Amino acid sequence: MRYVLRRVGQAVVVLFAAFTAAFVLLQAMPGDAVMIRFENPELGLSPEQIAALREAYGVDVPAHRQFLHTLLGFLRGDFGYSVQSGTPVSRMIAEALPGTLLLASLGFVVAVILAVGIAFLSTYPRLSWIRGALRALPSLFVSVPVFWLGILLVQVFSFRLGLVSVIAPGPVEGLILPVLTLAVPISAPLAQILVRSIDEVYTRPFVTVVRSRGAGHHRVLWRDVAGNALLPALTMAGVLFGELIGGAVVTETVFGRAGLGRLTEQAVGNQDVAVLQAVVLLTATVFVLINLCVDLLYPLLDPRLRTKAGAAA
Amino acid sequence: MNPNTSTRSATVTGSVPARPSALERLRRVDVGTALAWLVVLVAVAWALAPGLFTSADPVAGVAADALRPPDAEYPFGTDATGRDVFARVVYGSVHSLSGALIAVTVGLVAGTLIGAVAGTVGGLVEDVLMRVVDVLLAVPSLLLSLSVVIVLGFGTAQIAFAVGVAGVAAFARLARSEVVRVRATDYVEAAYAGGGRFLTVLWRHVLPNSLTAVAALAALQFGTAILAISTLGFLGYGAPPPTPEWGLMIAEGRDYVATSWWLTTLPGLVVVAVVLSANRISASIARRGRA
Numbered sequence: 001m002r003y004v005l006r007r008v009g010q011a012v013v014v015l016f017a018a019f020t021a022a023f024v025l026l027q028a029m030p031g032d033a034v035m036i037r038f039e040n041p042e043l044g045l046s047p048e049q050i051a052a053l054r055e056a057y058g059v060d061v062p063a064h065r066q067f068l069h070t071l072l073g074f075l076r077g078d079f080g081y082s083v084q085s086g087t088p089v090s091r092m093i094a095e096a097l098p099g100t101l102l103l104a105s106l107g108f109v110v111a112v113i114l115a116v117g118i119a120f121l122s123t124y125p126r127l128s129w130i131r132g133a134l135r136a137l138p139s140l141f142v143s144v145p146v147f148w149l150g151i152l153l154v155q156v157f158s159f160r161l162g163l164v165s166v167i168a169p170g171p172v173e174g175l176i177l178p179v180l181t182l183a184v185p186i187s188a189p190l191a192q193i194l195v196r197s198i199d200e201v202y203t204r205p206f207v208t209v210v211r212s213r214g215a216g217h218h219r220v221l222w223r224d225v226a227g228n229a230l231l232p233a234l235t236m237a238g239v240l241f242g243e244l245i246g247g248a249v250v251t252e253t254v255f256g257r258a259g260l261g262r263l264t265e266q267a268v269g270n271q272d273v274a275v276l277q278a279v280v281l282l283t284a285t286v287f288v289l290i291n292l293c294v295d296l297l298y299p300l301l302d303p304r305l306r307t308k309a310g311a312a313a
Numbered sequence: 314m315n316p317n318t319s320t321r322s323a324t325v326t327g328s329v330p331a332r333p334s335a336l337e338r339l340r341r342v343d344v345g346t347a348l349a350w351l352v353v354l355v356a357v358a359w360a361l362a363p364g365l366f367t368s369a370d371p372v373a374g375v376a377a378d379a380l381r382p383p384d385a386e387y388p389f390g391t392d393a394t395g396r397d398v399f400a401r402v403v404y405g406s407v408h409s410l411s412g413a414l415i416a417v418t419v420g421l422v423a424g425t426l427i428g429a430v431a432g433t434v435g436g437l438v439e440d441v442l443m444r445v446v447d448v449l450l451a452v453p454s455l456l457l458s459l460s461v462v463i464v465l466g467f468g469t470a471q472i473a474f475a476v477g478v479a480g481v482a483a484f485a486r487l488a489r490s491e492v493v494r495v496r497a498t499d500y501v502e503a504a505y506a507g508g509g510r511f512l513t514v515l516w517r518h519v520l521p522n523s524l525t526a527v528a529a530l531a532a533l534q535f536g537t538a539i540l541a542i543s544t545l546g547f548l549g550y551g552a553p554p555p556t557p558e559w560g561l562m563i564a565e566g567r568d569y570v571a572t573s574w575w576l577t578t579l580p581g582l583v584v585v586a587v588v589l590s591a592n593r594i595s596a597s598i599a600r601r602g603r604a
Contacts, residue, residue, distance in 0.1 A: 014444055022460070025460065139589065139592055143585050143588040143589040143592055145540055145560070145584055148577065148585075151567055152578060152581065155570050245453050249455055250455075250544060250547075253548060287453075
């Protein structure tokens, strides 16, 4: 129980620190975003009008009160207003979220299939002749720029082979290439950790025992190795989530899909600090929550970690 | 390699391995790693002396030769304004490589400092520093870089620094764990007992013993940085258009993807080759450290 409390406390501290850092970096920097946008002489605003605008955006009060105000706002799900369009950031995010959620979850599923496929095929005895090539795949996947992969897929599947239309595609057809683009880099670290842990489990004495009792490759792989090998992959969950969001920024930009990633890309282009801040903090929150869940669940799934001695090892 | 590192493996195996002959060591270098070094060296040569590899101008094009597919005259073809794509890739290498160098330096210096201080001082300082690292880890590296870009503005140096910030956490974690690991060894304790001061011990014993791990991470981060810099360049946050930056070139070639495949495919392949090589070199350094 103390472990749980400590771990939760740690997560809260990290989130608070992330918020503070984002606030200091993005909001309290000299020449706030409102000034940058509205002091433009072309707009012809009088100093009084600018002061009114600053009040409306809540940047005229001292920094510590701004900090408290923003923090309470974030806790209530109010992320302020887009400096660019004046729309509430929470509404922009709510509108962008479904598209990204669909893309990311499909991308994740395909990535898992790819990774599991690579991992199990590369440990399959009959395929040992292409083992080297299969094991090189993940390192190739992590070295490929996501944006380039997307363009390449369009080039090959849409223009060369004419299989997937990119001009006004249907909802399903339009998802194929973006999902694939997103899945490839996500599958790489997952495949790497799976291959490593499958190899590791195979060296354990109990596998030798099961084998010596006459179990075939399939039975050993699926009943004894798979479960033990999948567990370490769980620790990757948070990192993979981050990769999905980062990948979504690029994928949505390349394919011109509406979503959180495109919103982020446009926010940077327009210097829209409020939007980027909300996206960054939401992502960090989900990351911390995922890691918290993994850390709390892991001892339940792996009995060796339940004792103090095991946890320390 | 540093002679100090061999002491570690020697204590594990219990016997001091004979020093391999030059020929034996040559045979141990596998083809893939040698190829990886070759790719990186070529890219470095491109950056240092682009004029040796191509006589074409990377910025001014020959309008009559616009959008020509790769042939003997233009190995990578030409773009819409008749510029030699190969020349642009060669001249662009300096942007990617120097950017990656800046990024790795930023990450290495800041990260190692944070990690080493956390690992040696311990206590509250360690807790505070490592929570800062946790915050950096909690934000996906691309979003972290974008946050820096939105504050600093667009440009080659800005994105290099932004990519470096995203690498701080990895170096900090490594430095801390290395300091903690080496500090627990007998010979560091002996060095203390022998009257060694904290900084001397850190410099003479902890640092040399961690070099292999740091070098492996630095090589890995170098590849990651090239990838990240080309991504930010592609998104348009780096150098402005006439610059032959790899990511930007691919972004510009996107409009001709239906007709001129070479504009995006070939520069992209160069990026893949360099990043793959950096990763391969990193893995070979890490393997040597363990062996």
